[in-house]
Amino acid sequence: MKALRLHRELSAIWGAPPGWRGTISTVNHSDIGRRLILAAFAFFAIGGVLAMLIRAQLATPRSAFIGPEIYNQLFTMHGSIMMFLFAIPMFEGLAMYMLPKLLGTRDLAFPRLSAYGWWCYLFGGSLLILSLLLGVAPDSGWFMYTPLSSKPYSPGINADFWLLGITFVEISAIAAAVEISVSILRVRAPGMSLDRMPLFAWYLLATALMMLIGFPPLILGSILLELERAFGWPFFDTARGGDPLLWQHLFWLFGHPEVYIIFIPAAGVVSTVLPVMARTPILGYRIIVASVLALAFLSFGLWVHHMFTVGIPHMALAFFSAASTLVAVPTGVQIFAWLGTLWAGRPQMKLPMLYLIGFFVTFVMGGLTGVMVAVVPFDWQAHDTAFVTAHLHYVLVGGFVFPMLAGAYYWLPHFTGRQRTFRLGEAAFWLIFIGFHLTFFLLHLAGLLGQPRRIESYPEAAGWTWINLISSVGGFVMAIGFALFAIDIALQLFLARRAPRNPWGAGTLEWAMMTPPAPYNIASLPRVGSREPVYGEPDLANELARGEGYLGAARNGWRETLAVDLKGQIRHIIVLPSNTRLPICTALATGCFFVALLLKLYWLAPFAVALVALLGWRWAWVLGRCEDLGLLPIGRGETAPTHAEADDPPGWLGSGFLLLADATLFGSLLFGQVFLIVVAPNWRSDHMVVGSWLVIAIAAAAALLAGALARSADMRVERAIPGHLLLAATLAVSQWQAPAPSGSAAGALVGMLNGYGLLHIAIALLMLVFVCFRHRAGFLSAARSSEPRIARLWSDYAAGVGVVVALASQLPALLR
Amino acid sequence: MFIASALSGCDAPLSALAPAGPTASAIAxxxxxxxxxxxxILALVLGLLALSFRRRSRTAPERLWLIGGGIIFPITLLTALLAAAIVLGERSIPARAGAMEVEAESSQYRWRFSYPGTGALPTDETLHIPAGRPVTVALxxxxxxxxxxxxxxxxxxxxxxxxxxRLTIQASVPGTYFGLCAEYCGVGHSRHGFQVIAHAPAEWRAFAAGGRP
Structure with missing residues (x-):
């Protein structure tokens, strides 16, 4: 039987070896996705326990259960865990597991990158939990406002755990964002043009692009604050020309999009599950796509609505208030699209639908209170009170947790191949739903009655006692509900009956494969002709299993899948790397760097960086081959080159997206410089660099030289090295003459700018030297020229950055 | 309204819903x-949701749902709301002309209030203001x-x-009002409160002249 033979062959290629060897070396997207989901749920449980402790403390006035020192760690860690270690990784896990299956392909574009991200997340998250166990957890609140989180007011290691641990975890978010963007744009089934993609992929694409732009400001802010704490570079210290408001801007530049980064994938789950429950296609596919993109765009224009009480001019507040209420429009479009879909279809009250109703009720209420707090005068009262606590839990639990629970029950048969037999899911729903509203509904009122956030004790006379008691009882009801959900899932994993292949009668491709899925997903890739390719083709799954689609044969032990363009035309074959321990080793080396900084073993940090660079070299070196293969057959009588011989390989696009995130970080730094010059009350202009046109001129000449030399006809991009060396020397000399970074914010900014420039020149040099070695080893040819082109991209970026750094460090003094 | 009646009165000393000044009243x-x-709006959305489960034959006009419900409906409501909010915000903008100014200096975990231009000495934990007049607090x-x-x-x-x-506050009638620190400021945050005493004109004159309150 052909299907069985093919299954055996492909499983041998795509599977992981058994035991620990497989555990640490697998790069398969299903493995990584499942792990992310399980780990995120474990962190959710830890965050939930912290919430229970908080509610226990607040249940009665003047509670003596835990003192403020511990309480402050609890609420800081509850928020940080739920945001960074639960919500984001949970959706990343679902995306990584589900995307290739929805898109009718075999894996993501960069399997090793997602594995690296997973390990960074696991290690960074564990570091934070360790701080909790040691009793030195961060305690400045999850948005870490300076100067409370600065050295004078938080002298301990607590804040360092947050800044370094979260930054370590954010590496995984950036990795996932690059992975998801490139995979959606490049790695789909043939024929699946962008407007035939499942809606979920559109939502994930919008989310991933938002992450590339949303996370860098936070990463930059964390770097600046850690530099201030560790070396006294005073970015946020008013006395030396910094400003604590810069932290707030950088934090909320990230923090507000973050809320939508959490909501949009969950909305994608709703748009996937709801039409299936209603047994009709979704209403207004194109309008929904437009509204999701609009939401992603608008969410970057309203960070200031977290700062309505910091003393910003009222008309500026009015602008941000308008932008904040405007996001209600694309959200409204989706709500009405879902309602209209339900009206058009014949909705069935199955378990996922029950959770979707929980989503509707809760999220709409959260959205309505969101419009209220976007109204400036009202926010002056509600800001930093329990009203906001209630609002954000309505939005996040309503907008993320309920859809994810619906998604969990919807896709569970896919993960396990089983159908549910026990009826615990309904009971869990009612406990969670009723418990949630008991916990948070009256907290709106408590806020209006004057209860501020983050207090560990309140007087009886304030009149908040009855509300807090009800809230605490509700919290425990909700916790029982989540425990029941976990038990239900565990029972289904181990005890339930086999499910039929497509239990919900859905139309998307993840249901055209065996469940639980094989490591290679599908034995051959379909040609997609509609948005719901499974509808009307009942035999599709069997045809694919028999290898009748594309790539329906094992070849050379390669992990093969296809790259397509935006219209779904086949471009080339991607040969993906196989299982390797490189990701875990690189993550460990990265972890060494962060732990060295945490323990103030600064001499160790350069060794860790060198080790990461060495592993990065190895990472790139093990790919590629020394001969041209030309066009290879891909089935159905068609042929395609491999990605090494393609002119637009995934690595180039991935580098582009990574540089987009990098440029956002750089842009945030330039924003910080302008902000401090304009706003900081004690900006020391006498501490600025003595501006020099000569430095700017030499830097520009060096950058042009590097750019021109990298453009020779035979792709010998390493000729650009002298240009970069000159540029690096210019920046180094300019830094040599600059005022000490610890003396003033002006000096610290110049130090940071030059450091950023030199780091990127070093990265470019490393890549150019790498290409030089690849030429010598015979890996490159006229056809196999993707590596030099990727190196040139980084080289050009570094050259551009060098010029901007020279301008930004010299011009302020010259223009004064 | 049960809630409204429960909140007015002295059992809720920190209630934004029991306003005692023009700005607080307008916001309430x-x-x-x-x-x-x-x-x-919630009733409308949930009503539409509930009705969708009722069986009946119908056609779904896509435009009505998406353009009508999703775009026109929220834009109309939000525009009205924003206009009202901007007018109200402009009215209660800090540093109104004619308001007297006092200074509030906060620290971990104290409040110190001073009264430049008067003969009054600085006070700790209690802010004295005249009733019936706008007072700008410089923070x-x-x-x-x-x-x-x-x-x-x-x-x-x-x-x-x-x-x-700067923030402008105003108490309509003499009395004692309670205040607190709303931004998390460390281990003493929950105890970082103060009170505001609004004086009748004669009493205020005595205070401003340097008399003990």
Whole structure:
């Protein structure tokens, strides 16, 4: 039987070896996705326990259960865990597991990158939990406002755990964002043009692009604050020309999009599950796509609505208030699209639908209170009170947790191949739903009655006692509900009956494969002709299993899948790397760097960086081959080159997206410089660099030289090295003459700018030297020229950055 | 309204819904209007959701749902709401002309109030103001960020290192009002409160002349 033979062959290629060897070396997207989901749920449980402790403390006035020192760690860690270690990784896990299956392909574009991200997340998250166990957890609140989180007011290691641990975890978010963007744009089934993609992929694409732009400001802010704490570079210290408001801007530049980064994938789950429950296609596919993109765009224009009480001019507040209420429009479009879909279809009250109703009720209420707090005068009262606590839990639990629970029950048969037999899911729903509203509904009122956030004790006379008691009882009801959900899932994993292949009668491709899925997903890739390719083709799954689609044969032990363009035309074959321990080793080396900084073993940090660079070299070196293969057959009588011989390989696009995130970080730094010059009350202009046109001129000449030399006809991009060396020397000399970074914010900014420039020149040099070695080893040819082109991209970026750094460090003094 | 009646009165000393000044009153009014509107919208959405499960034959006009419900409906409501909010915000903008100014200096975990231009000595933990007049509070901090909030008299404003922010409050009638720090400021945050005493004119003159309150 052909299907069985093919299954055996492909499983041998795509599977992981058994035991620990497989555990640490697998790069398969299903493995990584499942792990992310399980780990995120474990962190959710830890965050939930912290919430229970908080509610226990607040249940009665003047509670003596835990003192403020511990309480402050609890609420800081509850928020940080739920945001960074639960919500984001949970959706990343679902995306990584589900995307290739929805898109009718075999894996993501960069399997090793997602594995690296997973390990960074696991290690960074564990570091934070360790701080909790040691009793030195961060305690400045999850948005870490300076100067409370600065050295004078938080002298301990607590804040360092947050800044370094979260930054370590954010590496995984950036990795996932690059992975998801490139995979959606490049790695789909043939024929699946962008407007035939499942809606979920559109939502994930919008989310991933938002992450590339949303996370860098936070990463930059964390770097600046850690530099201030560790070396006294005073970015946020008013006395030396910094400003604590810069932290707030950088934090909320990230923090507000973050809320939508959490909501949009969950909305994608709703748009996937709801039409299936209603047994009709979704209403207004194109309008929904437009509204999701609009939401992603608008969410970057309203960070200031977290700062309505910091003393910003009222008309500026009015602008941000308008932008904040405007996001209600694309959200409204989706709500009405879902309602209209339900009206058009014949909705069935199955378990996922029950959770979707929980989503509707809760999220709409959260959205309505969101419009209220976007109204400036009202926010002056509600800001930093329990009203906001209630609002954000309505939005996040309503907008993320309920859809994810619906998604969990919807896709569970896919993960396990089983159908549910026990009826615990309904009971869990009612406990969670009723418990949630008991916990948070009256907290709106408590806020209006004057209860501020983050207090560990309140007087009886304030009149908040009855509300807090009800809230605490509700919290425990909700916790029982989540425990029941976990038990239900565990029972289904181990005890339930086999499910039929497509239990919900859905139309998307993840249901055209065996469940639980094989490591290679599908034995051959379909040609997609509609948005719901499974509808009307009942035999599709069997045809694919028999290898009748594309790539329906094992070849050379390669992990093969296809790259397509935006219209779904086949471009080339991607040969993906196989299982390797490189990701875990690189993550460990990265972890060494962060732990060295945490323990103030600064001499160790350069060794860790060198080790990461060495592993990065190895990472790139093990790919590629020394001969041209030309066009290879891909089935159905068609042929395609491999990605090494393609002119637009995934690595180039991935580098582009990574540089987009990098440029956002750089842009945030330039924003910080302008902000401090304009706003900081004690900006020391006498501490600025003595501006020099000569430095700017030499830097520009060096950058042009590097750019021109990298453009020779035979792709010998390493000729650009002298240009970069000159540029690096210019920046180094300019830094040599600059005022000490610890003396003033002006000096610290110049130090940071030059450091950023030199780091990127070093990265470019490393890549150019790498290409030089690849030429010598015979890996490159006229056809196999993707590596030099990727190196040139980084080289050009570094050259551009060098010029901007020279301008930004010299011009302020010259223009004064 | 059960809730409304439960909240007015002395059992809720920090209630923004028991306003005792013009700004706080206007914001409370805005809240009740927004609450009514939100309840109406919620009822509409949940009603549509419930009705979708009722079996009947119908065609779904896509335009009505997406353009009508998703775009026109929220834009109309939000425009009206924003206009009202901007007018109200302009009215209660800090540093109104003619308002007297007092200074509030916050620190971990104290409040010190001073009264430049009067003969009154600085006071700790208690802010004295004249009733019936707008008073601008100039906010500063000696250490971390704090936030000045007297819920019955108006909104809150942060005290940020290196900056002086201004907030105008007004008590309509003499009395004692309670305030607290709204921005998390460390281990003493929950105890970082103060009170505001609004004086009748004669009493205020005596205070401003340097007399003990």
């Amino acid at each position: 009014e805005l809240w009740w209007i927004m609450l009514a509107g939100a309840a109406g 500063s901090t000696k250490d971390v960020i704090h936030s000045f909030w007297v819920p019955r008299l108006g909104g809150k404003m942060d005290a940020i290192p290196g900056h002086v922010n």
